[in-house]
Amino acid sequence: xxxxxxxxxxxxxxxxxxxxxxxxxxxxxxxxxxxxxxxxxxxxxxxxxxxxxxxxxxxxxxxxxxxxxxxxxxxxxxxxxxxxxxxxxxxxxxxxxxxxxxxxxxxxxxxxxxxxxxxxxxxxxxxxxxxxxxxxxxx
Amino acid sequence: xxxxxxxxxxxxxxxxxxxxxxxxxxxxxxxxxxxxxxxxxxxxxxxxxxxxxxxxxxxxxxxxxxxxxxxxxxxxxxxxxxxxxxxxxxxxxxxxxxxxxxxxxxxxxxxxxxxxxxxxxxxxxxxxxxxxxxxxxxx
Numbered sequence: 550x551x552x553x554x555x556x557x558x559x560x561x562x563x564x565x566x567x568x569x570x571x572x573x574x575x576x577x578x579x580x581x582x583x584x585x586x587x588x589x590x591x592x593x594x595x596x597x598x599x600x601x602x603x604x605x606x607x608x609x610x611x612x613x614x615x616x617x618x619x620x621x622x623x624x625x626x627x628x629x630x631x632x633x634x635x636x637x638x639x640x641x642x643x644x645x646x647x648x649x650x651x652x653x654x655x656x657x658x659x660x661x662x663x664x665x666x667x668x669x670x671x672x673x674x675x676x677x678x679x680x681x682x683x684x685x686x687x688x
Numbered sequence: 689x690x691x692x693x694x695x696x697x698x699x700x701x702x703x704x705x706x707x708x709x710x711x712x713x714x715x716x717x718x719x720x721x722x723x724x725x726x727x728x729x730x731x732x733x734x735x736x737x738x739x740x741x742x743x744x745x746x747x748x749x750x751x752x753x754x755x756x757x758x759x760x761x762x763x764x765x766x767x768x769x770x771x772x773x774x775x776x777x778x779x780x781x782x783x784x785x786x787x788x789x790x791x792x793x794x795x796x797x798x799x800x801x802x803x804x805x806x807x808x809x810x811x812x813x814x815x816x817x818x819x820x821x822x823x824x825x826x827x
Contacts, residue, residue: 551774553729553735554735576740577710589711590709593737594733598731600694601733605702622696626691633805668773
């Protein structure tokens with residue numbers, strides 16, 4: 550059985566320190582909500598989790614397929630519900646690639662495999678939100 | 689409509705940089721899986737998100753209730769599924785308080801309000817995992 554453990558400690562006011570096995574993250578709320586505005590917002594970490602999870606799948610698959618590219622990023626735009634508890638209701642992922650003579654068919658296959666089959670974070674998001682993606686190519 | 693945007697860029701190999709509005713996080717996989725082992729693991733960010741979200745609720749509620757304590761942390765232990773896509777199936781949250789003459793009834797009410805009503809990340813987790821909590825007091 551695989552178990553993940555994370556611990557978050559209150560530092561001062563709304564400022565918190567999340568202790569992960571591989572590093573620390575400072576969390577806080579904006580000054581307008583009584584925080585220092587110098588920490589990250591908890592919910593947005595979920596978007597970073599999703600991007601990281603699917604990007605690692607895609608990098609790994611494209612390496613196995615021996616597909617070259619010069620740049621790769623994943624962007625997420627997520628809509629937060631107005632009603633409480635506020636949660637993400639829709640997420641649009643953009644997979645952006647740069648490079649010469651990109652093998653688009655292989656790239657699309659790699660993204661599709663991550664999106665439909667491999668990425669556990671996308672799988673979790675699909676249980677509460679509408680998740681969609683597009684692939685974009687830049688020179 | 690509230691929209692959150694996060695962007696993750698591939699740096700080198702499996703090492704990624706997640707760009708949040710309030711900071712950056714380096715993500716990577718362990719050396720055994722072909723990474724540097726110097727970055728955080730994407731899925732674990734979801735646990736930090738959950739702890740941060742509920743801890744902020746509790747801090748804010750206890751402040752409103754004028755409840756004193758000297759230390760507060762939230763720990764998560766999460767079970768990852770063996771089948772793919774690997775996702776969290778169970779999460780146990782521990783809310784740990786230290787202090788003299790803690791007002792346990794008020795603390796329990798604050799945690800319950802966050803767990804049942806206010807915390808959007810817990811709400812999202814409940815859509816795919818069994819989530820439970822305990823409260824512990826230390827001197």
